[in-house]
Amino acid sequence: MFVKNDEEKVAIVGVGHSKFGKRLDVNMNELAWEAIKPAIQEAGITQRDIEFYSVGNFGYWSEEILPAVTIGEYAGLKCGSLKTEAACASGSASLKIAMDSILAGKSKIAMAMGIEKMYNSPNSTIIELIGRAGNYFWEFENFGMTFPGYYALYATKYLDEFKSSEEDLCEAPVKAHHYGSLNQYAQFQKETTVEECMKSKYVSRPLKLMDSSPITDGAAALILARGDVAKKLTDTPIYIESQGYATGTAYMGRRDNYLGLEASRRATESALRGAGLDGIGTNFDLFEVHDCFSIAEVMAYEDVGIAARGEGIKLLKDHQTYHDGKFPTNLDGGLKAKGHPIGATGISQAVEITKQLRGEAGRGRQAQINKGRALQHNVGGTGHYAYVTVYSRGD
Amino acid sequence: MFVKNDEEKVAIVGVGHSKFGKRLDVNMNELAWEAIKPAIQEAGITQRDIEFYSVGNFGYWSEEILPAVTIGEYAGLKCGSLKTEAACASGSASLKIAMDSILAGKSKIAMAMGIEKMYNSPNSTIIELIGRAGNYFWEFENFGMTFPGYYALYATKYLDEFKSSEEDLCEAPVKAHHYGSLNQYAQFQKETTVEECMKSKYVSRPLKLMDSSPITDGAAALILARGDVAKKLTDTPIYIESQGYATGTAYMGRRDNYLGLEASRRATESALRGAGLDGIGTNFDLFEVHDCFSIAEVMAYEDVGIAARGEGIKLLKDHQTYHDGKFPTNLDGGLKAKGHPIGATGISQAVEITKQLRGEAGRGRQAQINKGRALQHNVGGTGHYAYVTVYSRGD
Numbered sequence: 001m002f003v004k005n006d007e008e009k010v011a012i013v014g015v016g017h018s019k020f021g022k023r024l025d026v027n028m029n030e031l032a033w034e035a036i037k038p039a040i041q042e043a044g045i046t047q048r049d050i051e052f053y054s055v056g057n058f059g060y061w062s063e064e065i066l067p068a069v070t071i072g073e074y075a076g077l078k079c080g081s082l083k084t085e086a087a088c089a090s091g092s093a094s095l096k097i098a099m100d101s102i103l104a105g106k107s108k109i110a111m112a113m114g115i116e117k118m119y120n121s122p123n124s125t126i127i128e129l130i131g132r133a134g135n136y137f138w139e140f141e142n143f144g145m146t147f148p149g150y151y152a153l154y155a156t157k158y159l160d161e162f163k164s165s166e167e168d169l170c171e172a173p174v175k176a177h178h179y180g181s182l183n184q185y186a187q188f189q190k191e192t193t194v195e196e197c198m199k200s201k202y203v204s205r206p207l208k209l210m211d212s213s214p215i216t217d218g219a220a221a222l223i224l225a226r227g228d229v230a231k232k233l234t235d236t237p238i239y240i241e242s243q244g245y246a247t248g249t250a251y252m253g254r255r256d257n258y259l260g261l262e263a264s265r266r267a268t269e270s271a272l273r274g275a276g277l278d279g280i281g282t283n284f285d286l287f288e289v290h291d292c293f294s295i296a297e298v299m300a301y302e303d304v305g306i307a308a309r310g311e312g313i314k315l316l317k318d319h320q321t322y323h324d325g326k327f328p329t330n331l332d333g334g335l336k337a338k339g340h341p342i343g344a345t346g347i348s349q350a351v352e353i354t355k356q357l358r359g360e361a362g363r364g365r366q367a368q369i370n371k372g373r374a375l376q377h378n379v380g381g382t383g384h385y386a387y388v389t390v391y392s393r394g395d
Numbered sequence: 396m397f398v399k400n401d402e403e404k405v406a407i408v409g410v411g412h413s414k415f416g417k418r419l420d421v422n423m424n425e426l427a428w429e430a431i432k433p434a435i436q437e438a439g440i441t442q443r444d445i446e447f448y449s450v451g452n453f454g455y456w457s458e459e460i461l462p463a464v465t466i467g468e469y470a471g472l473k474c475g476s477l478k479t480e481a482a483c484a485s486g487s488a489s490l491k492i493a494m495d496s497i498l499a500g501k502s503k504i505a506m507a508m509g510i511e512k513m514y515n516s517p518n519s520t521i522i523e524l525i526g527r528a529g530n531y532f533w534e535f536e537n538f539g540m541t542f543p544g545y546y547a548l549y550a551t552k553y554l555d556e557f558k559s560s561e562e563d564l565c566e567a568p569v570k571a572h573h574y575g576s577l578n579q580y581a582q583f584q585k586e587t588t589v590e591e592c593m594k595s596k597y598v599s600r601p602l603k604l605m606d607s608s609p610i611t612d613g614a615a616a617l618i619l620a621r622g623d624v625a626k627k628l629t630d631t632p633i634y635i636e637s638q639g640y641a642t643g644t645a646y647m648g649r650r651d652n653y654l655g656l657e658a659s660r661r662a663t664e665s666a667l668r669g670a671g672l673d674g675i676g677t678n679f680d681l682f683e684v685h686d687c688f689s690i691a692e693v694m695a696y697e698d699v700g701i702a703a704r705g706e707g708i709k710l711l712k713d714h715q716t717y718h719d720g721k722f723p724t725n726l727d728g729g730l731k732a733k734g735h736p737i738g739a740t741g742i743s744q745a746v747e748i749t750k751q752l753r754g755e756a757g758r759g760r761q762a763q764i765n766k767g768r769a770l771q772h773n774v775g776g777t778g779h780y781a782y783v784t785v786y787s788r789g790d
Contacts, residue, residue, distance in 0.1 A: 027532070064530075065528050068480075069482075069642055070645050080641055082488035083480040084479045086463070087464075097492055100492070101491075103495075104497075136458045136459050137422070244475075245447075266473075380464075384461055384464040385475075
């Protein structure tokens, strides 16, 4: 890795996170402000200092059809902006845009946020719209696939190939809910058990309700600054070292196999290369992975490379992805327990990583920070999009 | 303006444009390919050379809910991507993202495209969705505003303040249709007259059907390359010198006045500053402005600064914005006659500017190129978003 000047770096200097859950008590602008306000305060800046902002939002169910505008106005921002969508990786896309704006010399301080307000829509609308987030023409309209159905194909193949069980998959929500119970922003702040998971209804066999991330309202925000500016604003800048991204086929029938997501693997390789690392090794203190379903978490372990193919389940069962394990992962409760407000998820993961790398995650959740480096894995669709981002304290 | 190295520049090296109009003969992916294919061919590259692409798309009416993915797959692209929305300025937002990706050092070649497929939806859906592109809560739901209604407020004020007439506004579609008649990609390739315009039905008084841009299906694409790469790919790179952007209030009731769009003015100032210019002067050979309604074209003249406040109508009536006038504007027929496929419009404007600066616009449409510089003005909503971009041959 070549050495960069401060002017060639981007760091997170402030983060904010709304309470995730069923948030019928606020409208979209108010929900956004719950995340933006603390981010601005933490950074010690005012709205005027923000020169560009991007909003990650899927939003087909929203009443406000130009969310970046109404949110910006409510938050007192007058600079340029845009909305971005990369399905469930919209938050990472938002991060890319704000980061690139700084690296391109267009802004010194920019905001990347993400938001989704889903509970205002009827369930049937949400199920249809998420179902269409595959290939509409071939799979939704012709075969009636729903979104859990896509991941159920992967789960079926995985369980068969590696002689694993539904009970094994249920270890994922057990971990997620454990950490969710310790996270004040999480949608579900209670523990669960393998038994409770096994008793929950099938959503799409073999995936059950407790294998599935919920419908969530939520927002998260990051204030980004150019390296030299960041150093003036904070003693604990968290640098974005690199980002890798890839797009995968939308046709499930064209996937090579159902034992992982090719786009995740390509994005990870690219992110590691960008950070000057030759592999996962012991380079990372912490991981955030896209666990929209139990099987997604297991595949993520393998795609990112903290487990060999077929060994993700074992890693989970051995508690190696708990906070005191070898590869601490999703210590915020993940999409499963923290919640999955689509456009906000990628930013929420970055907020968690920032707090962890600063050592502010709190009792029972804080990972041991040695290398000062973390990796985020954020998937859109079923690997239609993959964004992998490497963060560091810059030690 | 400080001198930039080639590595610090971005240039357009290939453009593509679909036929605009009612395109029920193709699906979204096929429509996109009509623009992507010629852009790639012109640039003399293959799909593999594209390292990132962004898709400008409003898209609430689309069946394909992840257009960037399905389009990329159909076009043979495997790199990272995202969709962006900045209302009717989505195309310019797409350009910003692809350009910043290059300037940020993330890609050497990137594609910025825009697309909209509107005719598949019922008219009532389109009218509702565009109407909601203001402030949903206050103006659409409570007052029943439609989108033409917003611009009609501006037209009413303007005509009253500057003692102009509806006949005067009709000069805008006369010019637009004249150039549309010469543009093979335009939705309406026929001339019109002030009389015909005056006889057309009111959409929202004082704006008539012929004052209004149409519903359009269409796509446009740009291949962008870092300056040093661009020089190897083409003898006629068109550089993006600068871009300015601003966000305006979504509440019409909070606008300072109805005699122009504040966001347009701020974005223009910023773009000119970025290009090292102290004003419009005689610095530009060509303009593309956002003429979604006749009044929008007139206000754009004044906001961009080719006419003083209240004198835009005179500029139009004196034919100073025709190809042989002082400030040639929208020589492709503009949104009015070429068509206005929302997410594609900003890219379509850039395609036109590229062809004009290369001297390839053709008989009757080609502006005289002296300074080798052009300005693009692209508005989202009624000034909710404004993006202004400066292009040059780099003479």
